[in-house]
Amino acid sequence: MIAIIDYGMGNLRSVQKAFAAVGEEALVTRSQGIIDRASHLVLPGVGAFPDCMANLDRYGLVGAIRKGIQSGKPFLGICLGLQLLFTESEEFGVHKGLDIIPGKVRRFPVLSDPSGVPLKVPHMGWNAVTLTRHAPPLHGIPDDTYVYFVHSYYVDPFEASTVATTTQYGRAFASSVWRDNIFACQFHPEKSQSVGLRIVKNFAQWR
Numbered sequence: 001m002i003a004i005i006d007y008g009m010g011n012l013r014s015v016q017k018a019f020a021a022v023g024e025e026a027l028v029t030r031s032q033g034i035i036d037r038a039s040h041l042v043l044p045g046v047g048a049f050p051d052c053m054a055n056l057d058r059y060g061l062v063g064a065i066r067k068g069i070q071s072g073k074p075f076l077g078i079c080l081g082l083q084l085l086f087t088e089s090e091e092f093g094v095h096k097g098l099d100i101i102p103g104k105v106r107r108f109p110v111l112s113d114p115s116g117v118p119l120k121v122p123h124m125g126w127n128a129v130t131l132t133r134h135a136p137p138l139h140g141i142p143d144d145t146y147v148y149f150v151h152s153y154y155v156d157p158f159e160a161s162t163v164a165t166t167t168q169y170g171r172a173f174a175s176s177v178w179r180d181n182i183f184a185c186q187f188h189p190e191k192s193q194s195v196g197l198r199i200v201k202n203f204a205q206w207r
Contacts, residue, residue, distance in 0.1 A: 001025055001026075001027060001034075001037070001038050001039060001040075002019060002024060002025065002026040002027070002038060002039065002040040002041075002042060002204060003026075003027055003029055003034055003035045003038035003040070003041050003042065004016055004019075004026050004027065004028045004029070004042045004044065005029070005030065005035065005041060005042065005043050005044075005061060005064075005065065006028045006029055006030045007030065007052060007055040007056050007058075007059055007061055008030075008055045008059070009045065009046065009047040009051065009052055009055060010044045010045045010046045010047065010052075010080065010081075011044055011046050011188075011190065012028045012044060013028070014190045014191070015042060015044045015078065015190045016028055017190070018189065018190035018196065018197060018200045019200055019204065021197055021200075022197050022200055022201040022204065024200070024201070024204040026042070030059050030061060032060065032061075032063075032064045035061075035064045035065075035068060036064070036067070036068070038068070038073065039073065039074075040073060040074045040075070040076070040203065040204065040206070041065070041068045041069075041073055041074070041075045041076070042075075042076045042077075042078070042081070042203075043065065043075070043076070043077045043078070043081035043084065043085075043184075044077075044078040044079065044080075044081050044190075045077075045078065045079050045080025045081040045083070045084060046079060046080060046150075047080060048091060048092060049080065049083060049084070049089040049091040049092070049095055049097070049105060049153070050089075050091065050092055050093070050095040052080055052084060053084065053095060053096070053097065053098075056084070056098075062098065065098065066098070066100070069100060069181065069182060072180075072181050073181060074181050074183070074203060074206040074207070075181055075182045075183070075184075076137070076183055076184065076185075076203050077182070077183075077184030077185070078184070078185060078188060078189065078190070079150070079151060079185075079186060079187070079188055081184060082155060082176070082177065082184035082185060082186055083097070083105045083153060083155055083186075084097050084098055085097065085098050085100045085101045085177075085182070085184055086098070086099070086100075086101055086102075086103045086104060086105050086155055086157075087099045087101075087102055087103055087104060087158075088104055088105070089104070089105035089153065090104065090105065090106055090107060090153075091105065091107065091153055100182070101155075101157060101159075101162060101177060101179060101182070101184075102157065102158040102159060103155055103156050103157035103158045103159075103162075104155075104156045104158075105153050105154070105155055105156070106153060106154060106155075106156050107121075107152060107153050108121045108122075108123065108152060108153070108154060108169070108170070111169065111170025111171060112170060113170065119169060119170045121152050122150060122151055122152040123149050123150075123151055123152070123154075123169045124149065124150045125148065125149065126146045126147070126148055126149075127146060127147070127149055127167050127168070127169065127187075128144045128145065128146050128147075128167065128168070129141075129143075129144070129145055129146075129147055129165040129166070129167050129175050129176065129187070130143060130144060130165060130166050130167070130168075131143045131164070131165055132163050132164060132165060132166060133163070133164045133178055135164040135176070135178035135183050136178075136183070136202060136203075136206045137183045137199050137202040137203040137206060138164065138165070138176075138183075138199065138202070139202050140198060140202070141195060141198060141199065145195055146192075146195070147175075147185075147187040147188070147189070147192040147195060147196065148187055148188050148191040148192045148196070149167070149175075149186060149187045149188070150188065151186055154173040154174070154186065155173075155174050155177065155186065156173075156174070157174055157177060162174075162177045162178065162179045163176075163177055164176040164177055164178040164183065164185075165185075167186075167187075173186075174186075175187060183203065183206075185199075
């Protein structure tokens with residue numbers, strides 16, 4: 001059973017529907033008992049970093065997340081669920097994250113495309129991912145595949161070896177990371193049509 005961690009924010013039902021679409025059972029929950037019994041953990045997220053961290057604390061989910069990751073369960077972070085894994089974020093001031101992956105969450109600076117046209121923030125819509133490492137959830141995903149993004153902040157890992165894909169938006173940024181049993185992505189697999197469903201299925205089959 002796959003546990004989608006519910007901390008009161010985020011696109012939980014659309015993530016659950018993506019798993020259902022590939023024939024996998026996923027339960028939206030904040031029960032520590034269910035999270036402990038789950039085979040896989042998913043942390044999706046939409047919203048502001050400090051509010052989400054506050055909710056994780058409020059519902060007592062920080063320990064459950066750490067315990068699940070330390071036990072070796074496959075873990076998927078999506079969008080803000082990626083950012084929360086990092087040491088700290090500069091969104092609305094400096095706020096501590098889970099500090100599971102060393103690095104910072106930074107706001108996109110003023111950027112332009114190669115022709116000098118200013119780029120909008122948030123970075124929203126379809127963009128390509130360049131594979132730097134072949135993480136298990138990316139099995140069968142070709143290089144330069146397009147996936148769907150919606151974000152104003154990006155992760156800056158301190159250890160380049162954790163980066164699984166990069167994406168260009170005025171500059172290259174880490175669009176997913178992979179370390180041991182953790183895979184987390186800035187893009188939304190549940191909004192990325194057949195490619196996203198392939199990633200969701202791969203994750204569910206990851207052992």
